Amino acid sequence: MTGVFPFWEKVVAPVLEAAGVQRLVEIGALRGEQTKLILDRLGPGAELHVIDPVPEFDPDEHGARFGEQYVFHRALSLDVLGGLAPMDAALVDGDHNWYTVVNELRLLGQVARKHGAPLPVLVLHDVGWPYGRRDLYYDPDTIPAEFRHPHRRAGMRPGRSELAASGGMSAGLWNAEHEGGPRNGVRTALDDWTAAHDRPVRTVVLPLYFGLAIVAEEERLARQPALAAALDHVESAEGRLALIELGEGIRVRAQAQHHAVGADLRARLAEAEAGETAQTGPH
Numbered sequence: 001m002t003g004v005f006p007f008w009e010k011v012v013a014p015v016l017e018a019a020g021v022q023r024l025v026e027i028g029a030l031r032g033e034q035t036k037l038i039l040d041r042l043g044p045g046a047e048l049h050v051i052d053p054v055p056e057f058d059p060d061e062h063g064a065r066f067g068e069q070y071v072f073h074r075a076l077s078l079d080v081l082g083g084l085a086p087m088d089a090a091l092v093d094g095d096h097n098w099y100t101v102v103n104e105l106r107l108l109g110q111v112a113r114k115h116g117a118p119l120p121v122l123v124l125h126d127v128g129w130p131y132g133r134r135d136l137y138y139d140p141d142t143i144p145a146e147f148r149h150p151h152r153r154a155g156m157r158p159g160r161s162e163l164a165a166s167g168g169m170s171a172g173l174w175n176a177e178h179e180g181g182p183r184n185g186v187r188t189a190l191d192d193w194t195a196a197h198d199r200p201v202r203t204v205v206l207p208l209y210f211g212l213a214i215v216a217e218e219e220r221l222a223r224q225p226a227l228a229a230a231l232d233h234v235e236s237a238e239g240r241l242a243l244i245e246l247g248e249g250i251r252v253r254a255q256a257q258h259h260a261v262g263a264d265l266r267a268r269l270a271e272a273e274a275g276e277t278a279q280t281g282p283h
Helices: 005-018 034-042 059-069 098-114 186-196 218-223 225-235 237-280
Strands: 023-027 047-051 070-073 089-092 121-125 151-153 174-176 201-206 212-217
Touching: 005 034, 005 121, 005 212, 005 225, 005 237, 023 034, 034 047, 034 059, 047 059, 059 070, 089 098, 098 121, 098 186, 121 186, 186 201, 186 212, 201 218, 201 225, 212 218, 212 225, 218 225, 225 237
Parallel strands: 023 047, 023 089, 047 070, 089 121
Antiparallel strands: 121 212, 151 174, 201 212
């Protein structure tokens, strides 16, 4: 499941509708769960570009199902974005490191300026812990050496800058050895891009499920009051209550899955022990 997926109904879809989005790029699709949701919600005139170098689904099946509305790019985002038409919105949830994200945002902005179009509405996942201030490299060789932090396959624990000696979150991935500092992490990339961007933007950050940020230029918000109202709703008391309910739903499902996995493991251990007892007889 991509990180944006849980936010779809309560946050992302209403914002995209309010923005009148018809051309959308999704950077990082994983198993492709959002494709049907996006195209169903945006309607038959929508055009969805999906960028993922290693998808966990069959893009040909999606292409056959959705036709000309769907364009798949099996490539790195930085090799694709500069050649696309201006986008109305971008879901950014690919390689979670400063170099990739800051350049994705730059390319999206450059294409918009080149064509005299507004900046896409930007939706970025993983602006919170653990990758808000720490780089992840799915393939370190795709990042220029001067932009790579020291990294290794080791997990992370909340509140600790250094990687865990054992266990921890995402222990099988290439994580930067330390959290924080310059040019490190998705939120840092967003902050640095925002500081350098030539027009004022509004940024809404949701500190939930690893963090979601929504970014829109103030000029666009002035032209699209429905979009401004959608962002106001997200930040309102009613919108925050909906996020609390969303967060509790995510927690409950995760806890239920944890208990189910634990129960399954205990059952298999008990079955194995019973089998050993049957073979050896009572002691």
